Amino acid sequence: MNAAWAFPFIFIAGMLQAVGAVMNGVLNKSLVNPYLATAISFLLVLFVAIALFACMPRPLPTVADAANMPWWAPLGGIVGAVAVFAGLILIQKLGAGPVNGVTITANLLCSLVIDHFGLFHMTQHSFNGWRALGAVLMIAGVTLIARF
Incomplete structure (x- = not known):
């Protein structure tokens, strides 16, 4: 992907994440059962992923690629499901702003x-004053959104 498209793509994905949380909240409210709502939500994601794979099956991993994969790598979807489930059951009670603000x-x-x-094989980027200021401003902003 061209680097010029990376940030607009991430921005749109972030907007869609906020919209998706609200949609999942309505799904949960309509179906009454949060586990059923979660299952339906993820089942649709599975169908889309399978369709995309069927359209673009290459590249495929080698046996060595799979053997060298960290044990925790496939767990990302389950970890992400916790955030989806939390939003699904709480967004109707707390509102989109506070739920998405705290999540972000x-x-x-x-x-x-x-x-x-440098956890999870990420390139290390040291914590500094500017990053600390950004974190403090995020916390302050979410606090304002949640309170008012």
Whole structure:
């Protein structure tokens, strides 16, 4: 992907994540059962992923690629499901702003720790005053959105 498209793509993905959380909240409210709503939501994602794979099956991993994969790499979907489930059951009660704001802020704070220590095979980016200021401003912004 061309680097010029990376940030607009991420921006649109972030907007869609906010919209998706609200849609999942309505799905949960309509179906009454959060586990059924979660299953339906992820089943649709599975169908889209299978369709995309069927259209673009290359490249495929080698046996060595699979053997060298860290044990925790496939767990990303399950980890992400926790955030989806939390939004699904809480967004109708708390509102889109606070739920998405706290989710994004928690994501950012955890990302700063991952970057600082180079966890999960990420390139290390040391924590500094500017990053700390950004984190404080995020927390302040979410606090304002949640309170008012």
